[in-house]
Amino acid sequence: MLTMSSVSKSFLGARVLHGVSLDLKQGEIHALVGENGAGKSTLMKVLAGEYAPDEGTITLDGTARAFSHPVQAQAAGIALIHQEFALLPYRTVAENVFLGREPVRRGLVDRRAMERRTAELLAELDETGIDPRAQVGELSVARQQTVEIVKALAASDVRVLVMDEPTAPLADHEVGLLYALIRRLAARGIGILYISHRLREVFDLSQRITVLKDGRKVAALTTAETSPDEVVRAMVGRELHSYYPPRAEPGEIGEPLLTVTDAGNERLAGIGLTLRAGEVTGVAGLQGSGRTSLVRALFGAAPFTHGRMTVAGRSLLPGSPRQAIRGGIALVTEDRKAEGLALRQSVRDNALLVTRAVAGVGTRGVGELLDRVALRSRGQDQEVRYLSGGNQQKVVIAKWLAARPRVLLFDEPTRGVDVGAKSAIHTLVRELAREGLAVLIVSSELPELIGMSDRILVMADGTLVGELPAGAAEEDVMRLATGDTAGPYEESAA
């Protein structure tokens, strides 16, 4: 149905795509994988008319197409759901869905029709819980994503739906819901191009896999006939054997560095936990269970209102990030671009931000730190917005290492990070623990959480509901997180 052949694209002389070809069948789910910066998003933007290709052709249903604006691609039935949301938080669902093609009656926008049609589309997808008149900003992230999909479907008779990392902001159970939605769409004959860094999803969903590396197509595989290892090998160009570094030996776990007793705030209750030197503690939970609230409370960003906490032997219930930092706590936030980095500033300025902001904390030897996190950049003066996601995350980690913390909190540390960088981050986290830091990881990717943690705490409804030992089964975690019943998370990876 769709064929892209020999597509090339350069930015300012830098070649990003080298003659990439791709084809998609009706009703097929086709996965596109590759490292950060491999060119996946760029290829899709070419397809969706956002970029004009330097070379190459796009053929849809046998006719050659050249799009110079996204609207033309949409009209032809190609819809792209961006890696980043393109929704207006202060407008209603219906207004967002019909943005750019509002139905008009007698010169005026027909709100009724718009809302009715949106409700119909939502109903078709079984998403009846969303009010077309609700403000998008007040919806949960998962629902916002549904709105994005509905928006794409409303655009036209969609033939091809491109989804660029749709699961990145979702928690596991929501991923299941998205799966169902995607399958329904495919069953209707829509061809789906699916980009993800989570191989498990790729194997769950897709029929075929195309692997990009450095702007080249390096493999075209049939899912049923390949294995994750083969895909990874194609992506990184080498063998990545063990996904996770070895866990801590019992002897490596030392003193408690952070203890919390009976703490809480408006979103958390009865929190009690201990983080020990040398240990990686994982926190599992469903979306909205309070994991982010927990780490933000520990870090003083949304402080505990009551309770006791000691850090490295001293009593400290941080009321602001500054106090937490002085106490030796660091937080790698889940929203790296908005909360972790000053994007227009250089690598160096970002790495030194904490040290400069909080007098008396940390080191100024940036070079070693950047080597330590294995940053790949064009130099310390490069603005971080030009770095790939994985490298941006490394800068964030370097920033905290510069502050010489005792306790490191990670909220979704590998979200949107490719396999190569991911395993580098995993190795680094383990090394840091080994050097005597206490580490806490929040992750919505259960395999990662289980693979990394020496111990897993499970949260539900703003409180800790249980603790599981290293290597616990995913089912056990989900059971605790959802309160006994087996979670809606379908099909664990084989």
Place this chain on the structure above:
Amino acid sequence: MSEATTTNPAVRAFRRLGTGAPVYALLVVLLAALALTDPGFYEPDSFLAFVKRAAPLVILAAGQYLVIVSGGFDLSVGAVVTAGVVAGAEFYGSYPDAPWLLVTVGLLVAGAVVGLANGLITTRLRVPSFITTLGMMLILEGAVFYWTGGSPKGVLPQSFREFGRGTAGGWLPWAVPACVVVGAAAVWLMRSDFGRTLVATGDSERAAALAGVRVPRVRTLAFVLSGAAAALAAVLVAGFSGVSAQAGRGLEFEAITAVVLGGVLLGGGRGSVVAAMAGAFSLQALFTLLNLQGVSGALESTVQGVIVIAAVGLGATGRPGLNRLRRHRSQPSGGTS
């Protein structure tokens, strides 16, 4: 892997020039045009006189830069200048023998207090600084004229005016070293930890706050410094030309224009203070040139408007890379989050 540590000094120097490059070109062109128009322009006296005239605007631009780069606006600086001049005269009306240093320092402190109010209202009450400082402009103008009943009662003595009017050693106008000192201080400040955190705050307030930056304090301090800079400009203006009830009229717009000419991003997070001050010099050079060229008196402002738009427009479109990024603001690569 260790590419990160290799940094070419030449590349670095060029980058530093980076965002400001168009303004330096503009300044060179204007200065060359001045030389052609008035061959005597580069005689020491005449050039120093030019710098002296530019000094208040340069100092205002340096202060304004601090506020803009941290993500705000300061529309109150013109009113601070007017209020400073009038209040100084009013004060001398009551205490004709007050030592000049005391009055100068008093004005600087008062300017800083105005900045403090701007900063606290903006950061604590979360009023956009455009509105805060617009309101402050009304308040200051209203209050100072209300207080003085429309015109100040005193005369500014020579001792006070010496700073803006007189020369050191008979040839160097005091305003020139003042300007140099402010410039050097601003450069030093921007290279200091404070300066870096200030820019980072303008870039991403949330990221800065989570990195332990006391965002309200940092931003407030930028307003305080801008207020003090405006007060210093007031002292220079008062010295240069004496009491006037409209000493600072329009200076806020001139200062902002200068900063934008210098390639500083309105909204914060990018731009150099040196370029901002170069923007002020360019603007003053433009005024001088228009005056010398004798463009039909009234059309002067038309020419000025066209040149400013053109300079900023060319600066923006002349850098394709930046421009595209500004339009798309998309992150070229990288993950989601």
Place this chain on the structure above:
Amino acid sequence: MTAVPGGTAAPVATRRPTVLGRVRLGDPVVAVWLAALAVTLVGWIVVTADGGDFMTRSTVTGILQNSVALGLVAVGQSVVILTGSLDLSVAYLVSLGTLVAAEMMQSGSVLTAVLAVLALSAAVGVANGLIVTGLKVNAFIATLGMAFILRGYIEDTYTGPAGQVPASFRRLGYDRIGFLPVSVLLLIAVTVVAWLITRRTRVGHHMYATGGDEHAARLSGVRTGRTVVLAHVLCSLCVGAAALFLAARLGAGAPWAGTDARYDLESIAAVVLGGTALAGGRGGVTGTLGGVLVLSVLDSVFNQLAVDPFFKNVVRGVVIIAAVALYARPRSDRATGRPRRGGRGRPGRGGAPGTPRQEQSA
């Protein structure tokens, strides 16, 4: 979709907001109209206590009459501001508009004069819009530059009040129906049109979208450039209407009509008083009208109390800051925690090309 325990999946939005249900006290539009009411009541009490008579017909007429010019400009200003831009050239355009109107009316017909003023305004709007979108000059600088250009032209061409407006047209400035000046009907008509355009037409939706998130709007197929240009044209047309009204009221063109009244900054003040976000994307013309009313009621009260004109400015400054501080308050508790919207949200992004993305996180 079935509800998933523990998640956010519980149906949140089944409520169908009724008309009344949508009226929230925290909504700036409602707040500013309530504030206008409150200022009127307080003013009434204070003036009465002072021995004056506030609610007379002539005072009411005066308040309404004094709202017209600023109201027209501010309605236009709201349109550009909510598109994420800004217009600092309005004051000079008002001046030039009165001059062109009065001169053309003296030498030609009223109709050609009206058309000429509107054409001139549209041209200035197009120029502003193109400089902002095409040359990518920040709106602040672009329109400030335009202000300078207009100023030079006015000063070069005119040497004082010029032209003459025939009595027939001056009725626009003076006629009343009972206590209601007809010019208020003009203001209401312009506001209704602006409201319809911004709220009920496609391009209006695109204005909100462009102001809210230009990038997102562009990706959705909105021609953001055109939208911004159109917003500037609309703004300038409103300014043209203000100029026509002033010409009718003044009977002649006045080179200082716009600048002396500081319509540039006053209109922005009225817009933010009315609850429109300076960053764009939120607010609207109805709130602006409330903001204008607050300002002119205040003026009238000060008049009655014979408050020193300098002191008036102090109060105005305080009122503007205080009002915006009040609007900012309900949002501040959200800002302390993490933002709830846009899980994949990128760092705050300004609106149209020219917009300063200042104090996003506030």
Place this chain on the structure above:
Amino acid sequence: SSDVPEDGLVGDATASEPAQNSGAESKFFDPADYERQLALAGTTPQGPADKPWEQMLSPEMTDTSQYAKQGGAKDVHLCFSNAGVFNPWRQVGLKSMQAEVELHDEITDFTVLDAQGKDDKQISDIQELSGQDCDALIVSPNTTATLTPAVEEACGKVPVIVFDRGVETDCGVTFISPVGGYAYGAAAADFLVDEVDKGGKIVALRISPGVDVLENRWAAAKRAFDEAGLEVAEVKFTDGDPSKTKSIVTDAIARHGTVDGVWMDSGATAVAAVEAFEDAGEDVPPITGEDQQDFLQAWKDKDLTAVAPTYPTFQWRTPVIAALRVLGGQEVPKQWILPQPVVTRENFDSYYKEGMPPLHYGACGCEELPGYPGDWGGE
């Protein structure tokens, strides 16, 4: 209903305000008016010599009995629509007016509405005041042409007294003003013509284009310079900004080597011009200014060769006096032309008053008023 004044012919007096721009020069040079003003400046005023604000030049009295208040001018409610107090001249004037009101016990109420420079607001103010129970309305119009309709409307309701800038209607009881812009400009220019040799270079500093009074001043001066063969080396607009003035004069000195005389259309920036010469190390050439205290002070301290025509602030007293006369049924001139003194070396001491603030105006006629000098900021 309509508030449009009946005849509605606003710009009828287009003789003095041609709408077409055939060049500022000719537009603002009305030979008849010019001759008339120069002649007036030479005549001796009627009235008490020590009270110039009560004097009048070539008055043509009109009968005002129709406005007379029953029982004479008692319990008078006087109203004043002020254009604004946006410059020191108006501030000094308003104080003088208020003090004048205090002199008269028969005025029980004095309502002032300030239009803050907005024509639109002043129209409303006038409407509002004429709707109140004012016995007489004083108007100081913001702009000549634009306030005409409002004043005409008010004329139908109360006796209206206009002063300072005029309006293009004679419906008011009286219009009070000094001789005018031509006389001012000519007085200053004639001084330079006397002091500067033929061929000398004159720098003319003007506030801003487009203000009719100021244009008249310049038109008269230009004529005088042309006739006397003085070279006008520069004509520059200063915006009333001393900094800009100083820059302009400094540049002019640098460019022309010498400047032989400085003409100014108003005084606010005179001291800055003087200082520009000082700072450049040049002698201050013959210079014209205004009766503002700072200039008089500089004149005295530096022993300048100077002259200061005035646009006297004492004219603010006259409307109150006129109002009381009208309400008392006394005659007033239709056009009450006040003398327009020129400060010269000879009469300097009667205008320069020690201890007054820098932005005070010497010809305020306020020395005998209650509250002087404190209320005017003096000591």
